Amino acid sequence: MSEILYNKVALIGLGLIAGSMSLAMRRAGVVGEITGYARSQATRDTAREINLVDHVCDSAAEAVKDADLIVLAVPVGAMGAVMAEIAPALKAGALVTDVGSVKKSVFEAVLPLLPKDVSFIGTHPMAGTEHSGPRSGFAELFDGRWCLVVPPADADEAEVAKLERFWKILGSNTERMDAEHHDLVCAVVSHTPHLIAYTMVGVADDMSRVTDQEVIKFSAAGFRDFTRIAASDPTMWRDVFLENKEATLEVLGRFTEELFALQRAIRQGDGAHLHDYFTRTRGIRRGIIEAGQDTDAPDFGRVKKAE
Numbered sequence: 001m002s003e004i005l006y007n008k009v010a011l012i013g014l015g016l017i018a019g020s021m022s023l024a025m026r027r028a029g030v031v032g033e034i035t036g037y038a039r040s041q042a043t044r045d046t047a048r049e050i051n052l053v054d055h056v057c058d059s060a061a062e063a064v065k066d067a068d069l070i071v072l073a074v075p076v077g078a079m080g081a082v083m084a085e086i087a088p089a090l091k092a093g094a095l096v097t098d099v100g101s102v103k104k105s106v107f108e109a110v111l112p113l114l115p116k117d118v119s120f121i122g123t124h125p126m127a128g129t130e131h132s133g134p135r136s137g138f139a140e141l142f143d144g145r146w147c148l149v150v151p152p153a154d155a156d157e158a159e160v161a162k163l164e165r166f167w168k169i170l171g172s173n174t175e176r177m178d179a180e181h182h183d184l185v186c187a188v189v190s191h192t193p194h195l196i197a198y199t200m201v202g203v204a205d206d207m208s209r210v211t212d213q214e215v216i217k218f219s220a221a222g223f224r225d226f227t228r229i230a231a232s233d234p235t236m237w238r239d240v241f242l243e244n245k246e247a248t249l250e251v252l253g254r255f256t257e258e259l260f261a262l263q264r265a266i267r268q269g270d271g272a273h274l275h276d277y278f279t280r281t282r283g284i285r286r287g288i289i290e291a292g293q294d295t296d297a298p299d300f301g302r303v304k305k306a307e
């Protein structure tokens with residue numbers, strides 16, 4: 001039986017990440033009470049129906065009342081407005097955290113609105129699926145995945161350590177970094193790959209009009225994995241690119257240069273260049289598997305449905 005780390009936790013936003021946190025907190029028995037709030041009646045009704053949190057509130061202020069830990073789990077572009085809404089209702093000594101995929105812009109939006117006796121530490125669980133909404137959460141989402149912990153410069157060490165402990169109990173490994181570094185790392189490992197997947201699926205969709213749906217028909221190959229990523233929530237990802245503009249553009253610039261180099265190698269029949277490049281990238285995939293961040297089972301470990 002785990003110790004109770006936070007007596008009352010308030011989840012603001014009740015989608016994939018908040019829902020998974022609630023289920024993981026219950027699994028671990030690490031908090032006393034979980035309240036939740038989402039802006040739409042439909043989401044609140046669903047959360048009540050499936051008993052996603054202990055108490056679904058009809059206002060953000062009611063949800064955060066007396067809460068020790070408040071989790072902002074809304075799209076990154078909405079963090080500032082949500083913080084402004086809850087600020088007057090926060091109790092002294094409370095800790096606010098967010099789970100947004102971008103950190104610099106969230107800090108800029110949230111920190112100026114923080115009451116004097118309330119602290120803030122950013123987190124980013126590096127775990128997700130292409131599904132969203134209150135029914136999409138599951139308790140195992142964070143198991144074995146990284147949660148990046150991003151404390152502001154003046155954060156209290158004991159509070160940071162406690163929040164790290166909390167994420168570890170939910171199943172994650174944790175690592176600390178500053179907001180700027182976080183945004184660059186995520187632009188490389190998550191944001192730009194999503195943009196590339198969106199683009200590839202868009203191109204294929206345009207071409208399918210020409211080739212009579214062949215793209216869809218034969219999508220069992222690598223393309224299918226792009227379509228999974230490209231099915232991710234449009235609001236969340238719109239906000240990620242708008243809010244992590246600098247780092248994403250930096251990575252995209254480098255990506256474009258590499259793409260041109262590969263394009264030239266193909267045009268010039270430079271097989272050695274292509275072979276060397278693909279050998280290097282294959283090694284990276286092996287490294288990810290060795291680090292336990294993916295499976296080398298055929299078809300990414302998907303269970304094959306009976307034909």
Ligand code: NAP
Nearest residue numbers: 013014015016017039040043074076078100101128132133
């Ligand atoms: P989600 O399933 O789409 O849920 C989003 C929640 O935010 C919903 O409850 C929604 O309320 C609420 N919301 C949307 N727009 C809002 C607005 N303008 N003002 C107030 N509330 C709003 O999203 P999620 O995947 O849980 O993502 C939540 C956060 O986690 C985002 O910041 C995202 O960047 C981050 N994150 C996501 C992933 C991922 O893979 N999905 C991974 C790590 C971190 P209604 O349902 O009432 O509309």
